[in-house]
Amino acid sequence: MTFYSVQDENLGIIPHYYKVTVLLFVPVVDSLDIFDILNRSSQIGAHIRCLKISNLAEKDFESFIIFIEKFSSVEVLYIEHICSISTEIKNVYFLLSLSSLNNIRSFAISEFRETKILSADMIIKLIEKNSEIRSMYIGSWNIYFFESLFKKYLTIEQPCKMECKGD
Numbered sequence: 001m002t003f004y005s006v007q008d009e010n011l012g013i014i015p016h017y018y019k020v021t022v023l024l025f026v027p028v029v030d031s032l033d034i035f036d037i038l039n040r041s042s043q044i045g046a047h048i049r050c051l052k053i054s055n056l057a058e059k060d061f062e063s064f065i066i067f068i069e070k071f072s073s074v075e076v077l078y079i080e081h082i083c084s085i086s087t088e089i090k091n092v093y094f095l096l097s098l099s100s101l102n103n104i105r106s107f108a109i110s111e112f113r114e115t116k117i118l119s120a121d122m123i124i125k126l127i128e129k130n131s132e133i134r135s136m137y138i139g140s141w142n143i144y145f146f147e148s149l150f151k152k153y154l155t156i157e158q159p160c161k162m163e164c165k166g167d
Contacts, residue, residue: 021048028055035063042070050076058084065098073103083112104130110139120148127153 026034048071056064056079068074107126111118118140127133140146 021046023050023052024048026051026053030057033060033063035060035067039063039067039070042067044070045072046070047072048074050078052076052078053080055081055083068098068100071100074100075103076106077101077104078106078108079110080108081110081112082115082117084115084117101126102129103132105132106135107133108135108137108139110137111141113141116140116142116145118142118145120145120152123149124152 026038051068051074053064061084104126107130109118118138123138127136138149
């Protein structure tokens with residue numbers, strides 16, 4: 001995949017270069033809205049095998065959602081650090097419920113120490129939507145989040161296993 005300068009007047013030709021992206025690594029660029037730039041060069045309906053984002057800041061949530069919605073599917077999603085000064089989870093919850101994230105096989109997300117936006121419901125919904133998920137890494141400093149996640153997951157998973165034994 002080749003990216004051109006944002007000022008390049010031939011930006012319209014970039015989408016014709018790829019329909020399947022094997023690996024897309026998005027580095028931290030504090031002064032730029034990197035997802036807005038990528039939006040202009042992304043083809044609707046393309047497939048990403050692995051999307052790795054080093055830092056997803058709250059200011060980038062909206063442009064990231066627009067970017068990710070362009071893809072038909074993402075198999076591997078790594079968000080090394082998600083950062084938000086608010087504790088409002090609606091944007092992240094919406095992000096993880098996008099249709100392009102229905103075929104995830106591997107998922108990783110890690111919050112910054114001060115960030116507390118991940119919720120048990122959000123992770124459970126992601127697991128339920130992605131029956132083929134094989135690996136998951138969740139990093140958070142919020143112990144209450146993990147307590148809630150384990151309680152909800154065990155409440156959902158345990159009855160299923162007991163019902164299966166009776167069959």
